[in-house]
Amino acid sequence: MKIKKEVKTGIIITLALGMLIYGLNFLKGINIFSTNRTMYAVYKDVVGVVPSNPVLVSGFHIGQIKDIELIPGTSGKIVVTMQISNPEVKIPKDSKAVIVSADLLGSKAIQISLGSSSVMASDGDTLNSSIETSLREEVTREVLPVKEKAEQLMSSIDSTLAIVQGIFTKKVQSNLSESVISIRNSLKHFENTSGNIDMLVTSEKERITSILEKVDQISGALAKNSKQIGNAVDNLATISDSIAKSNLKTTINNADSALYYTSKILKKINEGKGSLGMLANDTALYKRLTNASGQLSNLLEDMKAHPKRYVHFSIFGGKD
Numbered sequence: 118m119k120i121k122k123e124v125k126t127g128i129i130i131t132l133a134l135g136m137l138i139y140g141l142n143f144l145k146g147i148n149i150f151s152t153n154r155t156m157y158a159v160y161k162d163v164v165g166v167v168p169s170n171p172v173l174v175s176g177f178h179i180g181q182i183k184d185i186e187l188i189p190g191t192s193g194k195i196v197v198t199m200q201i202s203n204p205e206v207k208i209p210k211d212s213k214a215v216i217v218s219a220d221l222l223g224s225k226a227i228q229i230s231l232g233s234s235s236v237m238a239s240d241g242d243t244l245n246s247s248i249e250t251s252l253r254e255e256v257t258r259e260v261l262p263v264k265e266k267a268e269q270l271m272s273s274i275d276s277t278l279a280i281v282q283g284i285f286t287k288k289v290q291s292n293l294s295e296s297v298i299s300i301r302n303s304l305k306h307f308e309n310t311s312g313n314i315d316m317l318v319t320s321e322k323e324r325i326t327s328i329l330e331k332v333d334q335i336s337g338a339l340a341k342n343s344k345q346i347g348n349a350v351d352n353l354a355t356i357s358d359s360i361a362k363s364n365l366k367t368t369i370n371n372a373d374s375a376l377y378y379t380s381k382i383l384k385k386i387n388e389g390k391g392s393l394g395m396l397a398n399d400t401a402l403y404k405r406l407t408n409a410s411g412q413l414s415n416l417l418e419d420m421k422a423h424p425k426r427y428v429h430f431s432i433f434g435g436k437d
Contacts, residue, residue, distance in 0.1 A: 156214075161195070165224070175231075178203075180203065182197055211234040214245065216246075
């Protein structure tokens, strides 16, 4: 049976299309003759993720991203469909699908971090998801505070320069020049003074040496008599402790009280209160007492001179 030319052409075109489809899928990492598993992961952000990006396990290619769709509604979440083409890879149910950077150019991939569950994920399961910070984002996050601080520093420097320019007017510059000249003159005077001190030290070197020797002798004597000095200090400490322990405060208080009452008595005497006050302040009484004292003195002298006038006695009881 002879095959027609049109049939041959159709068969060739069909085989070519089949090979083209197989080749395109092979280049994408999809083996159309193998048993594929479809798994899902839900993300809030899939920047840089596109279909045909690889799906990896520990860096090993096990499939690719088949589709990316926005979940209907207002949640804003996105579901990513993964096609696992390697049937030998066992994926635990608690594994996590992490969006990672595949290279420094920003290409994305999904890295499946295998879990520890004994139950394996099957076709149609949804895995846990997370997003790894990209190298560029990490660098940006680290550099951004430095950038902000640098901007603040530049702003501060600009403000400082503006203030400095406003301060350093011609008058201020002139004053600064005069200050520098004054400082220079002061340094010259200081240098002259230093030279004079050197000359003084040189001329009085022997006296200074003698003074230092005497100071050394005094310090030696103090060192030799340190024991006696210590005993004296201990004695002073003992005396001060004895004074502190004694009832000195009470004694001082009693003396103060006695002086207070003595002052009150003297005040009353000065005011003429009481016998002593009347005696001290009554002149007539003082004169009478003086006269009485004189008369008493005369009487005593007369009694001494003529005792018989005043005293009569007899051994036998008789009378003269």
